[in-house]
Amino acid sequence: MIELLEQQLTRALQQSLGAPVVDSLPLGSLQWEMPKDPAFGDLSCAVSFKLAPQRKQAPQQIAEQLVEALTAALGGLGLASRCDRVEAKGGYLNVFFSQRALEAVVRDILHAGPGYGRRRLSPARAINIEFVSANPTGPLSVAHGRQAAVGDVLARLLRSQGARVTAEFYLNDEGRQIELLGQSLKARYAQALGRDEAIPEGGYHGGYVAESAGRLRTLEGDALLERPLAWFCEQAMKEQLQHIQDDLGHFGLHFDRWTSQRWLRTSGRIEAALQTLQERGMLYEAEDATWLASTKFGDDKDRVVRKRDGELTYLAPDIAYHQWKFEQGYDTMLNLWGPDHHGYIPRLKAAVAALGLPAERLAVRIVQLVTLSRQGKPVPMSKRAGEFVTFREVMEEVGVDATRFFYLMRTMDSHLDFDLDLAKSRSKDNPVYYVQYAHARICSILGKARVAWWARWRPPLQRLAEPQTQALIRVLAQYPVVLRLCAGAFEPHGLTVYLRRLAECFHVFYDTHRVISEDQPLSAARLALVRATRQVLANGLGLLGVGAPRRM
RNA sequence: GCCCCAGUAGCUCAGUGUGGAAGAGCAGCGGUUUCCUAAACCGCGUGUCCGCCGUUCGAAUCGGCGCUGGGGCACCA
Numbered sequence: 001m002i003e004l005l006e007q008q009l010t011r012a013l014q015q016s017l018g019a020p021v022v023d024s025l026p027l028g029s030l031q032w033e034m035p036k037d038p039a040f041g042d043l044s045c046a047v048s049f050k051l052a053p054q055r056k057q058a059p060q061q062i063a064e065q066l067v068e069a070l071t072a073a074l075g076g077l078g079l080a081s082r083c084d085r086v087e088a089k090g091g092y093l094n095v096f097f098s099q100r101a102l103e104a105v106v107r108d109i110l111h112a113g114p115g116y117g118r119r120r121l122s123p124a125r126a127i128n129i130e131f132v133s134a135n136p137t138g139p140l141s142v143a144h145g146r147q148a149a150v151g152d153v154l155a156r157l158l159r160s161q162g163a164r165v166t167a168e169f170y171l172n173d174e175g176r177q178i179e180l181l182g183q184s185l186k187a188r189y190a191q192a193l194g195r196d197e198a199i200p201e202g203g204y205h206g207g208y209v210a211e212s213a214g215r216l217r218t219l220e221g222d223a224l225l226e227r228p229l230a231w232f233c234e235q236a237m238k239e240q241l242q243h244i245q246d247d248l249g250h251f252g253l254h255f256d257r258w259t260s261q262r263w264l265r266t267s268g269r270i271e272a273a274l275q276t277l278q279e280r281g282m283l284y285e286a287e288d289a290t291w292l293a294s295t296k297f298g299d300d301k302d303r304v305v306r307k308r309d310g311e312l313t314y315l316a317p318d319i320a321y322h323q324w325k326f327e328q329g330y331d332t333m334l335n336l337w338g339p340d341h342h343g344y345i346p347r348l349k350a351a352v353a354a355l356g357l358p359a360e361r362l363a364v365r366i367v368q369l370v371t372l373s374r375q376g377k378p379v380p381m382s383k384r385a386g387e388f389v390t391f392r393e394v395m396e397e398v399g400v401d402a403t404r405f406f407y408l409m410r411t412m413d414s415h416l417d418f419d420l421d422l423a424k425s426r427s428k429d430n431p432v433y434y435v436q437y438a439h440a441r442i443c444s445i446l447g448k449a450r451v452a453w454w455a456r457w458r459p460p461l462q463r464l465a466e467p468q469t470q471a472l473i474r475v476l477a478q479y480p481v482v483l484r485l486c487a488g489a490f491e492p493h494g495l496t497v498y499l500r501r502l503a504e505c506f507h508v509f510y511d512t513h514r515v516i517s518e519d520q521p522l523s524a525a526r527l528a529l530v531r532a533t534r535q536v537l538a539n540g541l542g543l544l545g546v547g548a549p550r551r552m
Numbered sequence: 553g554c555c556c557c558a559g560u561a562g563c564u565c566a567g568u569g570u571g572g573a574a575g576a577g578c579a580g581c582g583g584u585u586u587c588c589u590a591a592a593c594c595g596c597g598u599g600u601c602c603g604c605c606g607u608u609c610g611a612a613u614c615g616g617c618g619c620u621g622g623g624g625c626a627c628c629a
């Protein structure tokens with residue numbers, strides 16, 4: 001409703017201004033926004049400020065002229081019933097929805113049900129999101145957990161807006177880190193047999209490796225030291241991968257595709273990608289190594305793709321991976337990385353450009369770090385000493401719902417302080433419970449109402465007229481806009497902000513007005529409103545992967 | 553030295569996309585319970601939007617120079 005109205009208001013403005021004037025204005029001048037203060041109406045436009053210089057008039061004066069033109073145009077477009085009035089205030093054009101427009105919002109939601117807020121695009125955009133992609137060398141960290149939450153919800157959001165989304169985990173299943181993991185496991189195994197064998201430099205000291213060695217003894221016996229290192233690597237990697245998959249499954253995250261680096265290599269894609277670069281003249285030999293001329297595409301310096309010892313650098317498989325994805329016809333490739341990788345963005349973009357591929361369609365977002373705290377005090381973490389709280393432990397301590405919600409409460413650009421005590425608390429301080437409680441409250445109300453009540457009535461929605469009631473409906477109307485903006489910006493946190501606002505409006509409404517009363521027509525109208533509210537809460541929580549409980 | 557992120561109320565942070573009307577939660581103080589869940593609600597906010605300069609009719613938002621905190625700058629992944 002709101003978006004349709006926005007478009008039509010913009011069209012009305014265009015009509016009243018005329019094409020030459022519209023073309024002379026900066027892009028976006030005719031846009032409508034939703035003001036925070038209800039005194040400024042439901043939609044506002046600041047076009048008068050843009051017109052002021054060329055007309056040499058005060059914005060307020062221009063706005064007053066536009067009010068008349070706009071009102072006339074609205075009548076012509078048959079929108080008069082949707083807008084009570086258009087007024088000029090402080091130079092702004094403020095449009096106020098009519099009661100009938102608000103009623104239409106409630107009807108729309110009940111009609112669309114779970115589909116409210118979703119949209120279809122044709123043709124659908126194909127988007128690949130690559131995220132988490134943790135090395136299978138140990139437990140997932142709380143930072144991986146944040147990437148999991150952001151990526152998963154982003155995938156759901158983009159799907160809700162009509163995109164075809166592939167959620168992908170890039171699996172680093174070979175190379176130096178896996179080798180170190182295998183060596184560490186072998187060393188722990190040998191130590192368990194009483195041998196003096198040290199963990200290699202840069203190896204994995206975490207207790208989980210020793211546990212893994214213990215299991216190996218129990219299952220396979222004490223005669224494994226003759227096995228080649230590769231066998232230990234394979235064992236260790238498979239076990240850690242299984243843990244990662246278990247954790248992500250527990251989190252409710254499903255990846256559509258797991259792409260293995262080993263597969264990229266054995267299928268010849270890495271050599272093929274290097275061949276492409278070679279043919280395009282982007283590679284050269286120097287200092288006994290092979291270099292990519294990435295400075296041609298904005299990188300600080302050229303990068304080695306094949307080392308002096310003949311081994312490939314990590315850049316080579318990444319180039320192959322992106323070439324392969326682009327061949328599959330994705331319109332957009334979105335990668336979520338940790339902040340330690342941000343310096344890697346220019347060289348990867350350069351590499352993609354060097355392949356002759358559209359680098360602007362590769363989007364990389366950095367998900368900033370997470371720190372944990374209890375009662376306002378930071379939880380100390382030392383990765384070197386192997387003392388850190390894992391993603392799994394957080395999920396188990398505070399529950400999946402709270403974990404997901406907390407991970408999404410900040411923009412991914414911001415460092416996140418995750419308060420474990422707050423996430424566990426069952427009070428209004430805890431935003432998860434605050435939102436879920438609104439949903440459970442509505443379920444409780446609907447449980448008390450006899451079904452026949454709202455089935456019999458065609459609810460007189462015109463009676464939903466009190467300020468708190470209208471405030472609630474206005475927020476309900478914004479839901480589709482919120483989804484579109486979040487999906488468009490690749491930034492899901494706005495949805496948690498929105499749901500808190502929606503829950504707040506509902507709680508205020510609930511405390512001010514009784515839903516079920518002796519006044520049956522009014523009750524029917526309010527029941528329709530709370531059903532619509534429940535629907536939007538459920539839809540929004542569903543996109544977050546957070547439960548919408550019927551009781552708490 | 554270079555790059556990225558952050559800096560807004562006592563604390564934690566929205567708002568920066570597309571310049572346009574300074575916000576929320578917590579903490580603190582004071583209220584609300586014959587009622588569909590008090591896991592709730594209501595009231596109380598003068599703040600150097602880190603600083604300076606610039607662009608503009610207009611800057612928390614854009615540009616430049618700095619400051620503070622965090623992260624990153626490999627022939628590691």
